[in-house]
Amino acid sequence: MLSNVAAVVFDGVAPFELGVLCEAWGIDRRPQGVPYTEFAVCTERPGKVTTSMGFDLDVHHGLERIEAADLVAVPAMPRDKPVPPAVVDALQAAHERGARIMSVCVGAFTLGAAGLLDGRPCTTHWLYSDELAERFPLAKVDAGVLYVDADPVITSAGSAAGLDACLHLMRKEWGARAANMAARRMVVPPQRDGGQAQFVRTPVPPSEAETLNPLLTWIVEHLDQRHAVQDLAERVHMSPRTFARRFRDETGTTPHQWITQQRVQRAEELLERTQLPVEQIASEVGFGNAAALRHHFGQIRGTSPQAYRQAFGDAQGTDALC
DNA sequence: CAGCGCTTCCGCCACT
């Protein structure tokens, strides 16, 4: 269930991280075929809430709004100030009744204060991961990833990684097509995988010519073919060694892993919108056989292609929007 | 699911 989202804020909230949540959950994208979520921002005492950027919010809802939410979202808030006890109580109550809780960036500290990270794998902005581990010794902090889905508790890394976590949740609940559509409306790349490294060295490459982007889109357009690292390196006139390094710098993964992810992603789309047999989908996305597809699909998505099609497949085959 | 041959990845180092 994912139809009602509440974002919790208190004084000093970071506007960008809150904005990420508003953008992800607060916009009606039903015309694009994305399920609707009721969304509200709430706080202990409705009214003025200060932000970290020198302007204030006027929040209309109190913490009781959380009771209706199946997802409680926590943006980045001051980690050096005590979390209001009422917020702690509300988070714990939400967790106990089975709601999902997600945090963005240092919002993880708020979850930690509510004891929600104890014994769970989690992450936060790489700058603060040591501090998080120190202050919440029972939390299993992984500093190197974009987000961690320890359902029902999802934590994400710095700022924009929150969006990746949101898209991940949409994909999980609504399927790849709805998630891709939402991503498209937000004009962000469809989805980065959670395990992707936080520390991407060249997040904004200087210019098209100095980038692997053209190669990446070429690969995606020719997914059905085999792609050896050596050939790819030649295509961009680099030695295999340099190519591998540049690839990691720009994407945060290795060529092989990246391609596998793309293949699974494409397979998802085909499972959703076509009736093609798994065998044929496997070969269209570049897996040698159906077993290979099943293997990687299971690894990355945690289900089988068949089960995925059951859950998200479009029996009518109508596909006007994508 | 095991085993085998091949590819990939990464640390190290020498060279521009």
Add this chain to the structure above:
DNA sequence: AGAGTGGCGGAAGCGC
């Protein structure tokens, strides 16, 4: 000196 490159080899991972 310092940054980027590329070859090498071993371990891990992959496809079949």
